[in-house]
Amino acid sequence: MALCRAWRALFIFLLPLIFTLPLLLSVFxxxxxxxxxxxxxxxxxxxxxxxxxxxxxxxxxxRLQCEGLKAMxxxxxxxxxxxxxxxxxxSFVSVFTVYNTSHRTxxxxxxxxxxxxxxxxxxxxxxxxxxxxxxxxxxxxxxxSMPRSCIFLLTDPAAELTIDRxxxxxxxxxxxxxxxQLMLQRIRSYIVxxxxxxxxxxxxxxxxxxxxxxxxxxAIVNDLGHLFKNYPDFHLxxxxxxxxxxxxxxxxxxxxxxxxxxxxxxxxxxxxxxxxSSKYINASRMLGDQLALAWVVRSHLSFITEHFxxxxxxxxxxxxxxxxxxxxxxxNWTPPEGAGQFHGMPLxxxxxxxxxxxxxxxxESWNYYNKTSSIPDMLCLILRSGRTKYDF
Ligand SMILES: *[C@@H]1O[C@H](CO)[C@@H](O)[C@H](O)[C@H]1NC(C)=O
Ligand SMILES: *[C@@H]1O[C@H](CO)[C@@H](O)[C@H](O)[C@H]1NC(C)=O
Ligand SMILES: *[C@@H]1O[C@H](CO)[C@@H](O)[C@H](O)[C@H]1NC(C)=O
Ligand SMILES: *[C@@H]1O[C@H](CO)[C@@H](O)[C@H](O)[C@H]1NC(C)=O
Numbered sequence: 001m002a003l004c005r006a007w008r009a010l011f012i013f014l015l016p017l018i019f020t021l022p023l024l025l026s027v028f029x030x031x032x033x034x035x036x037x038x039x040x041x042x043x044x045x046x047x048x049x050x051x052x053x054x055x056x057x058x059x060x061x062x063r064l065q066c067e068g069l070k071a072m073x074x075x076x077x078x079x080x081x082x083x084x085x086x087x088x089x090x091s092f093v094s095v096f097t098v099y100n101t102s103h104r105t106x107x108x109x110x111x112x113x114x115x116x117x118x119x120x121x122x123x124x125x126x127x128x129x130x131x132x133x134x135x136x137x138x139x140x141x142x143x144x145s146m147p148r149s150c151i152f153l154l155t156d157p158a159a160e161l162t163i164d165r166x167x168x169x170x171x172x173x174x175x176x177x178x179x180x181q182l183m184l185q186r187i188r189s190y191i192v193x194x195x196x197x198x199x200x201x202x203x204x205x206x207x208x209x210x211x212x213x214x215x216x217x218x219a220i221v222n223d224l225g226h227l228f229k230n231y232p233d234f235h236l237x238x239x240x241x242x243x244x245x246x247x248x249x250x251x252x253x254x255x256x257x258x259x260x261x262x263x264x265x266x267x268x269x270x271x272x273x274x275x276x277s278s279k280y281i282n283a284s285r286m287l288g289d290q291l292a293l294a295w296v297v298r299s300h301l302s303f304i305t306e307h308f309x310x311x312x313x314x315x316x317x318x319x320x321x322x323x324x325x326x327x328x329x330x331x332n333w334t335p336p337e338g339a340g341q342f343h344g345m346p347l348x349x350x351x352x353x354x355x356x357x358x359x360x361x362x363x364e365s366w367n368y369y370n371k372t373s374s375i376p377d378m379l380c381l382i383l384r385s386g387r388t389k390y391d392f
Pocket of ligand 2 (some may be wrong): 148
C-alpha cells in the first residue's frame, strides 16, 4: 500500500504559497456542472471535475453507508459529553511558506501549464490561489469541527505573509525554507514552536493548550478534543499504517500541552531531526522525515511492526515519552488511489487527508458541505470520489 506516499509531493507544491485574504469562497453549485458518474475501473488520468465512483465498504460493518450522496448511518454529534474541560483547548499548528516566481524550480519553469487556471465550482484559481484556497479550507473545517480551537501558522519571516482570519496566528521562524530543505525545516520549526511554549510556563498554570501539528491538506471532521481525554497518558501521538517502508505518516502529530508533554515531544522530535540529518539528508526531500520517524521508533521498539498490522491504537514508551500510536484509518484517512484494496470509510473517521492529487476534492468537499451543512453527506462525496486523481 503506497497509501500515504504521494501526499508529500503535493505538500511541496502546496507550501509554495501565499495565503491571505478573507474568506471569499463562492457558494458551490453542484448542479451547474454535471457530475460524471464513473463506474469504470480506469479513472481518467487527472480530472478537472468531480467524478463519483461507487462507495466502497457498502454492507461492511462499522463502515459509512451511502445512498447516492446521503449518509445512512453516520451522524456526527457535537461530542460535548466527551469534550475537554473548559480549562483545556486544542490548537492546530501547520508550516507555510511562500515561493515567488523567481523561486520556481527548473521543472516548473518549463512546464507551461504552471500558471494555468483551474475552476472549482464557480471560482477560477491560479496556482497560488489554489494553495490559498486549500489553506482557507483547512481553517474552515477546523472552525466548523472545533470552534474553540486556534491555529498557528509557522512561516518564513521573509515571506511577509499576512492573514486575516479570527483565531489564526502567524508565527514566523527563521530558517532555511528552500524546497529541498522544507521537510527538515518543518521539524525544526515544530521544535522551535514547542520551545516557545515552554517559555510560557506561567500561562500553563491555569489552562492547558494541547497542540496538533498537521499538514494543511487535511479536513478535521470531528472534535479531536476527546483524544486527550480518552487517552489521558500519552505525551505525543503519531499515526501509523500497515506499510513496510513508511509505517508512520508525519502529517499528524498530537502533543499534550503539559510541560512534561511538550518537553518530551520536543526531545523526541530532536532525535528525529538528528536522524534525518545524519541518515536521510540525501533521501528524497519528500520522504526524509517519514523515514527518520520510522527509524527512531523502530530503533527503540523492535517489536513494533507487529502492532502496525492491526488498525488499533496502542501506546509504547520511547526514551521516557509515552507515545500513542493512532491508526491512519481514523486519524489520517486517505482512500487508496487507483486499484488498491479499499474497504470503505470507518464510521468514526476523524481526519481526512487529501494527499497527492486530491486537492481539488478538498475544495469540492468544502463547497458541498457549505451547501448541505452535513459532514456525513460530505463524507459520502469523499468516499465516492477519493480514488480519482485530480488536476491539483
Ligand atoms: C522574489 O524572490 C527574489 C529572490 O529571493 C527576491 O529578490 C524578490 O524580491 C522576490 N519578489 C517578490 C515580489 O517578493
Ligand atoms: C476566536 O475569535 C473570536 C473573535 O475574535 C473570539 O471571540 C473567540 O474567543 C476566539 N476563539 C478562541 C478559541 O480564541
Ligand atoms: C549526501 O550526498 C552528498 C553529495 O552527494 C555526499 O557528499 C554526502 O556524504 C551524502 N550524505 C550522506 C549522509 O549520505
Ligand atoms: C457557506 O459559505 C458562506 C460564505 O462564506 C458562509 O457565510 C456560510 O456560513 C457557509 N455555510 C456553512 C454551512 O458553512
